[in-house]
Amino acid sequence: MAHGPAKGIRRWLYTTNHKDIGSLYLWFSFAMFILGGAFAMIIRAELFQPGMQLVDPEFFNQMTTMHGLVMVFGAIMPAFVGLANWMIPMMIGAPDMALPRMNNLSFWLLPPAFLMLAATLFTEGGAPQAGWTFYAPLSTTYANPLTATIFIFAVHTMGASSIMGSINIIATILNMRAPGMSYMKMPLFVWTWLITAFLLVAVMPVLAGAVTMMLMDIHGGTSFFDAAGGGDPVLFQHVFWFFGHPEVYIIILPAFGVISQIIPTFSRKPLFGYSSMVYATASIALLSFIVWAHHMFTVGMPLAGELFFMYATMLIAVPTGVKVFNWIATMFKGSISFETPMLFSLAFLVLFTIGGFTGVMLSIAPADFQYHDSYFVVAHFHYVMVAGAVFSMSAAVYYWLPKWTGRMYSEPLAQVHFWTSFVGFNLTFFPQHFVGLAGMPRRYSDYALQFADYNMVSSCGAFLYGVSQILFLVIVILTVKGGKKTTKEKTWEGAEGLEWTVPSPAPYHTFSTPPTVK
Amino acid sequence: MFARAKQLSVLLLGSACLWGVPALAADSAGRSAENMPIGVTPVSQTVYDIHMLMFWICVVIGVLTFGALIFSLIAYRKSKGAVAANFHESTKVEIAWTVIPFIILIGMAWPATTALIEVYDSDEAELDIKVTGSQWKWSYDYIGEGVSFISNLSTPKDQIANLAAKGENYLQEVDEPLVVPVGKKIRFLVTASDVIHSWWVPDLAVKRDAIPGFTHESWALIEQPGTYRGFCAELCGKDHAFMPIVVEAVPEAEYNDWLAQKKKEAAEIRALTSKVFTLDELMTKGKEVYTKHCSTCHMENGEGVQGAFPALKGSAMATTAEGLAGHLDIVVNGNTSKGMPAWGTSLPDVELAAVITYERNAWGNGSGDDEPDEDDIVQPIDVYNFKKGE
Ligand SMILES: [Cu+2]
Numbered sequence: 001m002a003h004g005p006a007k008g009i010r011r012w013l014y015t016t017n018h019k020d021i022g023s024l025y026l027w028f029s030f031a032m033f034i035l036g037g038a039f040a041m042i043i044r045a046e047l048f049q050p051g052m053q054l055v056d057p058e059f060f061n062q063m064t065t066m067h068g069l070v071m072v073f074g075a076i077m078p079a080f081v082g083l084a085n086w087m088i089p090m091m092i093g094a095p096d097m098a099l100p101r102m103n104n105l106s107f108w109l110l111p112p113a114f115l116m117l118a119a120t121l122f123t124e125g126g127a128p129q130a131g132w133t134f135y136a137p138l139s140t141t142y143a144n145p146l147t148a149t150i151f152i153f154a155v156h157t158m159g160a161s162s163i164m165g166s167i168n169i170i171a172t173i174l175n176m177r178a179p180g181m182s183y184m185k186m187p188l189f190v191w192t193w194l195i196t197a198f199l200l201v202a203v204m205p206v207l208a209g210a211v212t213m214m215l216m217d218i219h220g221g222t223s224f225f226d227a228a229g230g231g232d233p234v235l236f237q238h239v240f241w242f243f244g245h246p247e248v249y250i251i252i253l254p255a256f257g258v259i260s261q262i263i264p265t266f267s268r269k270p271l272f273g274y275s276s277m278v279y280a281t282a283s284i285a286l287l288s289f290i291v292w293a294h295h296m297f298t299v300g301m302p303l304a305g306e307l308f309f310m311y312a313t314m315l316i317a318v319p320t321g322v323k324v325f326n327w328i329a330t331m332f333k334g335s336i337s338f339e340t341p342m343l344f345s346l347a348f349l350v351l352f353t354i355g356g357f358t359g360v361m362l363s364i365a366p367a368d369f370q371y372h373d374s375y376f377v378v379a380h381f382h383y384v385m386v387a388g389a390v391f392s393m394s395a396a397v398y399y400w401l402p403k404w405t406g407r408m409y410s411e412p413l414a415q416v417h418f419w420t421s422f423v424g425f426n427l428t429f430f431p432q433h434f435v436g437l438a439g440m441p442r443r444y445s446d447y448a449l450q451f452a453d454y455n456m457v458s459s460c461g462a463f464l465y466g467v468s469q470i471l472f473l474v475i476v477i478l479t480v481k482g483g484k485k486t487t488k489e490k491t492w493e494g495a496e497g498l499e500w501t502v503p504s505p506a507p508y509h510t511f512s513t514p515p516t517v518k
Numbered sequence: 519m520f521a522r523a524k525q526l527s528v529l530l531l532g533s534a535c536l537w538g539v540p541a542l543a544a545d546s547a548g549r550s551a552e553n554m555p556i557g558v559t560p561v562s563q564t565v566y567d568i569h570m571l572m573f574w575i576c577v578v579i580g581v582l583t584f585g586a587l588i589f590s591l592i593a594y595r596k597s598k599g600a601v602a603a604n605f606h607e608s609t610k611v612e613i614a615w616t617v618i619p620f621i622i623l624i625g626m627a628w629p630a631t632t633a634l635i636e637v638y639d640s641d642e643a644e645l646d647i648k649v650t651g652s653q654w655k656w657s658y659d660y661i662g663e664g665v666s667f668i669s670n671l672s673t674p675k676d677q678i679a680n681l682a683a684k685g686e687n688y689l690q691e692v693d694e695p696l697v698v699p700v701g702k703k704i705r706f707l708v709t710a711s712d713v714i715h716s717w718w719v720p721d722l723a724v725k726r727d728a729i730p731g732f733t734h735e736s737w738a739l740i741e742q743p744g745t746y747r748g749f750c751a752e753l754c755g756k757d758h759a760f761m762p763i764v765v766e767a768v769p770e771a772e773y774n775d776w777l778a779q780k781k782k783e784a785a786e787i788r789a790l791t792s793k794v795f796t797l798d799e800l801m802t803k804g805k806e807v808y809t810k811h812c813s814t815c816h817m818e819n820g821e822g823v824q825g826a827f828p829a830l831k832g833s834a835m836a837t838t839a840e841g842l843a844g845h846l847d848i849v850v851n852g853n854t855s856k857g858m859p860a861w862g863t864s865l866p867d868v869e870l871a872a873v874i875t876y877e878r879n880a881w882g883n884g885s886g887d888d889e890p891d892e893d894d895i896v897q898p899i900d901v902y903n904f905k906k907g908e
Contacts, residue, residue: 366568
């Protein structure tokens with residue numbers, strides 16, 4: 001049993017070890033983060049000034065589309081799956097994931113999927129250019145058939161990978177908890193992932209359905225989304241957002257989990273309301289199924305539909321508020337220190353809340369007629385996606401890196417990474433609220449002069465943020481290669497949980513005999 | 519450590535304040551570089567008020583929440599010797615922070631609901647205008663008046679390519695604006711002919727997705743004469759950023775004059791259908807039409823865009839006599855699912871004849887000698903007969 005990893009490339013190709021697969025996911029997602037980031041740099045460079053300077057509008061549209069697709073499906077989702085792989089078995093006292101071979105397959109589906117997607121850049125028709133939301137008929141009858149077909153197969157492959165990954169997570173959490181680890185004793189990260197995994201299993205097939213209908217419209221002569229053949233382009237949007245809205249919670253719930261681990265650690269005080277956090281997560285997940293059409297307030301739904309989706313969307317603010325208040329109450333009367341994971345978590349807390357505020361504003365349908373498809377929306381979702389998901393990922397990496405590697409990262413460098421990210425992020429996205437409200441639509445390759453100043457600020461911020469992520473890579477490599485050794489089981493004084501009871505670095509196999517949880 | 523906590527709090531408060539400032543910097547028409555315009559319709563004002571109400575509610579909640587956060591960060595620093603208490607769970611507190619936000623939300627939902635009902639009330643309009651989005655221009659049809667036209671971006675290509683200085687209304691100017699009367703309830707019937715577009719004029723607080731195969735209503739009652747500029751808000755392909763909207767709101771008398779003039783022009787154009795033109799006349803007119811309507815896709819030099827828009831230069835259809843019927847067909851009826859618009863209903867027969875003639879003779883497509891071949895000239899009457907014969 002106590003054998004180590006195989007040598008060379010075969011270790012990574014054949015591995016069924018949750019830690020290896022976790023690392024693969026994390027490195028893959030970081031590569032995609034850099035790729036998606038490069039696309040974003042091209043976008044921001046083109047938008048630095050009015051006028052077309054660097055690329056043509058078609059290529060610009062390919063960049064916005066690929067940036068969104070790569071970041072959502074290639075960077076953020078796999079990053080959290082990687083984290084789940086590493087941490088869930090260690091947090092619940094399990095020796096590995098429940099379905100280790102499927103685990104291997106679900107990872108190894110990803111590289112071909114993204115190779116296919118990236119390969120479209122080199123085809124005659126170029127990459128997909130209908131936006132990451134790929135509304136029909138722009139993405140079907142009006143798209144290059146080859147590009148669209150490759151894209152559809154890539155989405156199917158990613159979807160299969162996600163579904164397998166989530167089934168595995170559900171099976172692991174339901175069956176492999178150590179004796180005494182009842183549901184209401186599970187760390188919040190485990191809880192949020194359990195709920196996320198159910199969301200994934202529920203909605204990835206819906207996305208698969210949407211792209212299959214697209215495939216049929218392109219090659220099968222059907223007209224699901226083609227009004228000329230009796231179809232309805234808006235049907236696509238309903239199906240897409242029935243997937244797409246839960247998808248945003250799929251991205252943010254594990255981030256909530258991470259923050260709920262880190263804030264108590266550095267406040268040296270248990271989470272204020274554990275059970276209400278669990279219920280809040282579950283209610284957010286349930287609500288996420290009945291709010292999808294708030295992305296479609298301008299398509300001409302009947303009044304009753306608008307009102308329903310507006311009220312349901314506003315409701316989400318309640319459980320989200322519960323989460324934010326709980327985190328603050330956890331810090332209240334704590335004993336707080338400010339190591340890098342905590343800094344990222346605090347930035348998460350503040351910036352995510354700002355994203356939440358703009359979210360409530362967007363939920364107000366009459367006002368959404370002005371906000372919709374403007375840069376205000378771009379600002380809003382980057383506050384929740386970047387300052388939410390990506391910041392919490394950075395926090396998680398710093399938090400658990402010593403456990404993974406047995407080495408400490410450089411605190412000063414990490415704080416430089418934090419401050420440059422924080423400043424760069426806000427410089428990029430805060431002004432986008434302004435240009436959006438002043439009337440600049442999103443996905444514009446060129447813009448009117450009144451938007452010029454803030455776009456330039458935004459681009460400068462983006463370059464700073466981009467460079468800062470290269471620093472992140474350097475910090476991680478320095479840590480892995482030569483960081484100060486730390487063999488303490490508990491890296492952080494205030495940390496709680498089973499993962500902090502195993503040595504650092506965590507041995508290749510942990511909890512071969514299950515611990516007992518009191 | 520204290521320094522850091524202070525830094526953080528300054529940053530947080532700073533970003534919260536940033537939003538308050540812009541509201542002060544609006545111009546007389548209620549426009550600013552940072553905030554939503556107040557606009558010039560009753561609906562746009564209601565929407566603006568709701569927006570600001572929401573904004574201030576968020577600011578107040580933000581100040582309280584972030585205030586509590588910053589207080590905790592400063593007061594309970596470990597570096598200052600804070601020792602952690604060990605309390606958690608308090609049903610009372612948790613009920614409070616669930617119920618209070620809920621009540622605030624009801625307070626927000628009320629004005630939002632009444633405003634939405636107002637937005638949806640497009641009954642009893644005095645003027646109906648059909649708005650059609652297509653790649654990449656808007657067309658307007660004054661229903662029942664027999665007046666319709668296409669509105670194209672008029673910013674010169676040189677400005678976009680940074681070869682000329684950019685004008686004041688860069689990318690928000692058109693060749694023919696939508697002219698409407700002030701003080702009348704106007705209903706917009708919004709649709710599209712190819713992909714989805716979205717007709718957005720912030721000053722009117724109107725944003726309606728233009729969806730092929732469906733028509734949706736929206737309305738505006740403009741109270742102040744002026745020029746109101748807007749954009750296509752739904753990604754619609756390559757030139758999504760290059761199909762702006764300009765609405766010219768004028769007093770009613772002026773509007774009536776304009777409409778009469780437009781009707782007269784329409785009649786004149788119809789009369790031209792029976793006239794016979796020379797090659798030169800057709801070529802001059804054709805080049806004009808081509809530049810305005812066709813060059814975005816097929817390019818000025820007729821070479822198209824590889825993989826997207828076919829070259830017309832040297833195309834069999836435009837160079838051979840056998841191709842003529844197909845040429846007429848594709849220009850009149852288009853092939854919308856492949857991205858070629860149908861021009862038969864949006865351009866008058868004279869312009870169709872001119873542009874087809876142009877395409878058959880420009881870029882070396884003609885027979886080469888000075889004497890034009892029979893099949894190189896298309897007269898308006900040919901287009902008329904082609905349409906009738908279908
Ligand atoms: Cu458009």
